[in-house]
Amino acid sequence: MKLILLGPPGAGKGTQAKMLTEKFSIPQISTGDILRAAVKAGTTMGLKAKEFMDAGGLVPDEVVVGIVRDRLQEVDCENGFILDGFPRTVAQADALQVSLQKMDKELDHVISLDVDAEALVERLTGRRTCKDCGRGYHISFDPSKVEGVCDVCSSELIQRDDDREDTIRKRLQVYASQTEPLINYYRETGVLIELDGMQQIKLVQEQILARLQAS
């Protein structure tokens, strides 16, 4: 199964990708996670990407396209993958088509999660992420069993630098101008599944699985 999860920051892409990874035993490819790992490791690419990320902007297309192209060649992607947070521009979507064609592969579905702007701000300001395993939580909507501690690996939960209200507003603007056009882009290719992302996590999860099984 070759999937894309599409939606604004805070729509629940990462949350649902984690569920799909377990269900279908295919990797979650999150460009955000890969970039944050590069920032943490202090690589040249990471240092450059950090400036764009801290400002709430997008990292240049050629950087993320290169990351995804290389990642898709790895053996664990043979049976499929879940792209989370990529593509984010029409240029990235075009580049992905070229990469997939070269590998003789095709996308099965693009799952689009729709969520109101105010709900997104509430979700992102309350988001907490495990600093080691990357599992996401929300202080009210999906809390960990023990405050500040990851249920899975007992590491510390942290708040992302870019989950501050001013940066969030900027990211939502960037989403509207650069990424939202991809909804039409994929609608035209007939692979789009549109879901109401305002519902509870479990309901969104059930609907994704139902739609994937129906097609």
Ligand code: ADP
């Ligand atoms: P969120 O889960 O809030 O949508 P991500 O973790 O996917 O955020 O991304 C965090 C930041 O990393 C983005 O704001 C952007 O700066 C950068 N980034 C991630 N994916 C891409 C991409 N496909 N193209 C450009 N920049 C990206």
Ligand code: ADP
């Ligand atoms: P994205 O990867 O699209 O940026 P996340 O999956 O990280 O989004 O979710 C953003 C925040 O909202 C997290 O704190 C997560 O726990 C919470 N969340 C995700 N889906 C829902 C939902 N359906 N209802 C309420 N909160 C949600």
Ligand code: ZN
């Ligand atoms: Zn953890």
